[in-house]
Amino acid sequence: MRRVQRTLVHWILPAFAVAALVAAVKPAAMPAQEAEPLAIVVNRSNPMSEISLADLRKLYRGQRSRWSNGRRVTLVMRDPGTPEREAILQTLYGVDEDEYRRGFLQAVFTGEAIGAPRVLASPNGVLRFVFNVPGAIGYVRVSEVDATVKTLRVDGRLPGEAGYRLEVPEQ
Amino acid sequence: MAALCARAQSPTVRPLYAPLAGMQGMPDTELDVGAQPSEPPEPALALLMRLAEAPAGADATAMAHPAHRPDAGQHADHEQHAHDGLRSADEKASEDDPDAPFSPQFQVHLFADMKYAAVDTTGSRNGFSLGQFDLFGRSELSDAVNVIAEATLTALPRNTFSAHLERLMLTYSPSDVFSASVGRYHTGIGYYNTAYHHGTWFQTATGRPLIYAIDGDIGVIPIHTLGVSATGSIRSGSLGLHYLAEFGSGRAGQASAAPATQPALNDNNTPSVNGALWIRPEALDGLQLGVSVYRDRLTLIDTTKAPNDETIAAAHIVYKTDALELMTEGMIMRHDPLGGAPASDSRGYYAQASRRFGTTRPYVRMDYLDIPTTDPLFAFLGKRYGPSVGVRYDFQPFAALKLQTSHLNQTTRPDMSRFDAQVSFMF
Numbered sequence: 001m002r003r004v005q006r007t008l009v010h011w012i013l014p015a016f017a018v019a020a021l022v023a024a025v026k027p028a029a030m031p032a033q034e035a036e037p038l039a040i041v042v043n044r045s046n047p048m049s050e051i052s053l054a055d056l057r058k059l060y061r062g063q064r065s066r067w068s069n070g071r072r073v074t075l076v077m078r079d080p081g082t083p084e085r086e087a088i089l090q091t092l093y094g095v096d097e098d099e100y101r102r103g104f105l106q107a108v109f110t111g112e113a114i115g116a117p118r119v120l121a122s123p124n125g126v127l128r129f130v131f132n133v134p135g136a137i138g139y140v141r142v143s144e145v146d147a148t149v150k151t152l153r154v155d156g157r158l159p160g161e162a163g164y165r166l167e168v169p170e171q
Numbered sequence: 172m173a174a175l176c177a178r179a180q181s182p183t184v185r186p187l188y189a190p191l192a193g194m195q196g197m198p199d200t201e202l203d204v205g206a207q208p209s210e211p212p213e214p215a216l217a218l219l220m221r222l223a224e225a226p227a228g229a230d231a232t233a234m235a236h237p238a239h240r241p242d243a244g245q246h247a248d249h250e251q252h253a254h255d256g257l258r259s260a261d262e263k264a265s266e267d268d269p270d271a272p273f274s275p276q277f278q279v280h281l282f283a284d285m286k287y288a289a290v291d292t293t294g295s296r297n298g299f300s301l302g303q304f305d306l307f308g309r310s311e312l313s314d315a316v317n318v319i320a321e322a323t324l325t326a327l328p329r330n331t332f333s334a335h336l337e338r339l340m341l342t343y344s345p346s347d348v349f350s351a352s353v354g355r356y357h358t359g360i361g362y363y364n365t366a367y368h369h370g371t372w373f374q375t376a377t378g379r380p381l382i383y384a385i386d387g388d389i390g391v392i393p394i395h396t397l398g399v400s401a402t403g404s405i406r407s408g409s410l411g412l413h414y415l416a417e418f419g420s421g422r423a424g425q426a427s428a429a430p431a432t433q434p435a436l437n438d439n440n441t442p443s444v445n446g447a448l449w450i451r452p453e454a455l456d457g458l459q460l461g462v463s464v465y466r467d468r469l470t471l472i473d474t475t476k477a478p479n480d481e482t483i484a485a486a487h488i489v490y491k492t493d494a495l496e497l498m499t500e501g502m503i504m505r506h507d508p509l510g511g512a513p514a515s516d517s518r519g520y521y522a523q524a525s526r527r528f529g530t531t532r533p534y535v536r537m538d539y540l541d542i543p544t545t546d547p548l549f550a551f552l553g554k555r556y557g558p559s560v561g562v563r564y565d566f567q568p569f570a571a572l573k574l575q576t577s578h579l580n581q582t583t584r585p586d587m588s589r590f591d592a593q594v595s596f597m598f
Contacts (some may be wrong), residue, residue, distance in 0.1 A: 023189065035412050049458065054409065054453040057456070063404075063451075064347050064404075065344070065347055066346050066347050070345075070346065072314055072315075088319060094457070094492060095493040096493065096531075097568075098568050099493055099527075101568060101570075102373070105280070105373075105597070106366070106367075106373050108309065109368060109370065110365060110366060110368065111319055111342065111352075111372065114311075114317070114344070115311070117434075129283060138203075
């Protein structure tokens with residue numbers, strides 16, 4: 001028994017402590033980069049004009065599948081590797097590309113999510129898709145937004161207002 | 172930036188970027204989906220014919236937009252090519268309305284695993300083996316109805332396989348607060364049983380926890396149920412409350428979909444019921460806490476023994492983030508014979524922790540299951556407990572290598588240590 005305790009004190013606990021330290025150490029902060037707000041856009045017929053970040057997370061994770069008018073939500077994502085997509089993965093999913101794929105596949109596998117998002121290659125494609133599909137929701141840089149879609153306030157803020165949390169490095 | 176955004180939304184200001192393809196004729200004023208373009212009206216007969224050719228239910232207003240006109244589309248494509256270069260196939264697909272009904276399309280994913288196992292138990296042989304070949308398919312019949320089907324081929328000794336239809340569910344989900352399924356599904360007991368199914372690629376470890384082992388072998392809970400199920404979210408603000416209610420045929424009644432899960436059981440007319448509640452609080456993203464209670468009546472093949480009322484209560488706490496995975500679940504299973512004989516309570520739990528470092532995820536799990544000798548079904552399992560330590564390496568986005576070593580203390584069998592090297596993947 002004493003040997004077990006000694007092993008625990010001398011080896012296992014320090015090992016856990018070191019592991020915890022390693023986990024806590026974060027890479028050195030990168031130099032600050034100019035950021036551009038990312039606008040969340042929906043079809044103009046969508047009755048919503050505002051959404052909370054928590055609800056946006058639920059939508060993008062497939063945990064909410066219907067709009068308030070009963071129409072099914074159609075998610076739009078940009079191509080893998082684009083800064084816009086990475087910003088959304090970081091802010092709404094809190095994961096990287098591999099974990100995102102695995103998580104969404106698992107949600108579809110368990111029946112929790114209805115289907116994977118539509119992946120579009122350009123902001124034009126996103127705007128066009130959102131314009132054409134009443135239940136669609138997507139994201140583009142604020143400089144790419146036009147009058148064919150509606151920009152949602154997130155937590156009461158429009159893109160660029162103080163406290164708006166969806167940002168992407170400037171091009 | 173706010174001004175920029177407001178300007179983009181302004182009905183009187185031109186878009187800040189090049190016009191969308193196919194929208195050359197659009198007025199500068201704010202355009203609703205239902206708004207008509209400033210073009211000569213389409214002859215009624217032509218419009219009717221075009222709508223008749225379109226899939227039933229397609230959005231007429233969206234179709235009426237110039238972006239959907241074949242002639243305007245050609246012009247639009249040309250414009251966009253000049254602006255963006257070649258469009259991707261995905262972007263071409265963006266011209267379709269996914270809300271419009273279509274003929275069912277069956278999407279298939281396959282999961283498989285194979286492993287090398289070294290076991291120190293007398294009589295066990297070390298070597299390679301195929302795991303489970305899992306065919307998962309899903310099809311949408313309409314906006315609110317979908318089908319999930321899952322069939323497995325499991326490798327057995329002597330080059331034989333067992334085939335099971337694990338899941339076959341028709342689901343109607345008209346809203347987020349209510350969704351109903353009929354068919355064969357994973358029983359909503361606890362967390363692991365519904366979060367992880369038969370594709371081992373999703374699971375961090377090489378196998379399921381002891382308390383969720385597949386029934387019919389060493390498993391103790393009814394993994395599957397044949398019946399109806401309802402689930403949804405309950406309006407609870409930031410609490411994120413969800414419910415589940417299931418009404419099925421019980422353990423023995425599943426023989427119509429697969430071999431009897433528990434050979435000691437006979438069919439009866441008493442249905443099984445299961446209820447679960449869980450929360451996902453917004454305050455701590457990744458946290459889930461839940462409870463479930465399952466109830467059934469078991470009729471034993473040995474008719475000299477009284478039927479048993481079975482109650483399985485389970486609770487779980489799960490915290491999952493991008494890197495961290497902490498899961499623990501506890502379960503109490505009571506078998507209460509009718510007629511006053513004492514009930515037997517079985518207990519089990521597992522706790523699993525893992526942390527991801529890039530593509531590598533070390534993990535540790537502790538399993539515990541204690542079945543009393545008085546239990547009418549699982550007394551042969553006795554008490555079993557022990558740790559598992561392993562590492563998962565995702566060498567490809569859809570393929571993983573897992574190395575795991577485990578030790579199991581057992582009261583009804585010799586203790587066992589084993590090493591598993593498993594490759595699991597989906598395709």
